[in-house]
Amino acid sequence: MFDTKIAIVVRDDLATWQKLNVTAFLTSGIIAQSPAIIGEAYRDVVDNVYNPLSIQPIVVLGADQQTMRVIHKRSLEREVITSAYIEEMFATGHDAANREIFSRFGPDDAKLVGIALRAERKLVDKITKGAKMHP
Numbered sequence: 001m002f003d004t005k006i007a008i009v010v011r012d013d014l015a016t017w018q019k020l021n022v023t024a025f026l027t028s029g030i031i032a033q034s035p036a037i038i039g040e041a042y043r044d045v046v047d048n049v050y051n052p053l054s055i056q057p058i059v060v061l062g063a064d065q066q067t068m069r070v071i072h073k074r075s076l077e078r079e080v081i082t083s084a085y086i087e088e089m090f091a092t093g094h095d096a097a098n099r100e101i102f103s104r105f106g107p108d109d110a111k112l113v114g115i116a117l118r119a120e121r122k123l124v125d126k127i128t129k130g131a132k133m134h135p
Contacts, residue, residue, distance in 0.1 A: 002056050005124040006030055006037075008116040009071055009131045012062035018113070022085045023060060026116035029083025030058075034118055061131035068112045074127040076107060080119045087111035 008026050010019045031038060031054070042050040063071065075082050088101045088111065105111075117124060 003120060004056070004118055005121040006054070006056055006058045006116070006118045007061060007124050007128050007131075008058060008114065009061045009063050009068065009128055011068055011113045012064055012132075014113055018090065021090075022114035025085055026083040026114050027054075027058065030116050030118050033081060033083075037118075060134060061128060062134050063131040065111070067130040068115065069107075070130060071128055072107055072110075072112055072115055075115065075117055078119075078123060078127060080117050080123065080127060083114075083116040084110075084112060085114040087113050 008023055008030075010022050014022070037054050037056050039052045039055040041052045044050070072082075072084070084102075086102060086105060088105070089098045090113075092098050092101055117127065119127070
C-alpha cells in the first residue's frame with residue numbers, strides 16, 4: 001500500500017457545484033506539490049489515449065466550519081503544506097484574483113471551504129480527525 005495518504009476536506013454546507021469545484025482545484029495543488037503521483041496514460045481497447053490519473057487514492061471528507069479551522073490549525077502546527085480554498089475565491093474569475101483575495105486573510109479569519117493535504121498516513125489521520133466521509 002502507500003506510506004502517504006491524500007485527503008481533501010470540504011466544508012459540508014456548500015452547494016454541490018461548489019464542493020466539486022473546490023475538490024478539483026485542491027486536487028491540482030496536491031498534484032503540483034507531488035507530480036510523481038501521476039501514473040501512465042490510459043488507453044482503451046481501440047488505442048485511444050486518455051490522460052494519466054493519480055496512482056494513489058484520494059479520500060474526500062466533509063466537515064463543518066469549526067472542524068475546518070481545527071484541521072487548518074493542525075496542518076500549520078505540523079508544518080504540512082496544504083492546498084487551501086476560501087469562500088471569497090468563489091467570486092473571482094482567475095488565478096491572479098484568487099491569490100490576491102487569498103492574501104487578505106490569515107488562519108484566524110479565513111472562511112476556509114476546502115483543504116487538501118498529502119503526508120504520512122497516520123499524520124493525515126491525526127490532522128483530519130473530526131472530518132467525516134460523505135454520505
